[in-house]
Amino acid sequence: MRTAHCGVLSVALLAACGGPTAGGNPGGPGDPGDVASVRLFDAAGTELTFHMPLNTGETTRVEVRMYAANGRQIVNVAGGEELDFTFSPPTLASSTPLAGEPLVREVTPTAPPATSGTLEVALHFPVDLSTKTFGPFDVLVH
Secondary structure (H helix, E strand, C coil): CHHHHHHHHHHHHHHHCCCHHHCCCCCEEECHHHCCEEEEEECCCCECCCCEEECCCCCEEEEEEEECCCCCEEEEECCCCEEEEEEECCCCEEEEEECCEEEEEEEEECCCCCCEEEEEEEEEECCCCEEEEEEEEEEEEC
């Protein structure tokens, strides 16, 4: 009985301290092979992974966050990473890198309102010359 009580207490302490059971996955470094998925966010921290609305005449700053298969965020990869966006159709939007922010791009719609399409995200890892592609992610010009 005492052992069971200690186990419950340990889990409670881990959760209170933000350990793995709390759902808060502290970010850390990783290797290219550790990157299993990406999620997209705007400058305000709103997730865009499942729907990226682009407003005509406005530029949206899009951050790509990398995650390991266990859900832990990978904040950087040994050897660095390079990011490319590919829109389909190509006339949907354009993107430009943000200086000093390798996982951030500024996206500007180039198609008329009500145009939908997709975005594919490619991560290039110079350390092992590998590339991982994620998506397609839904995009709609408003």
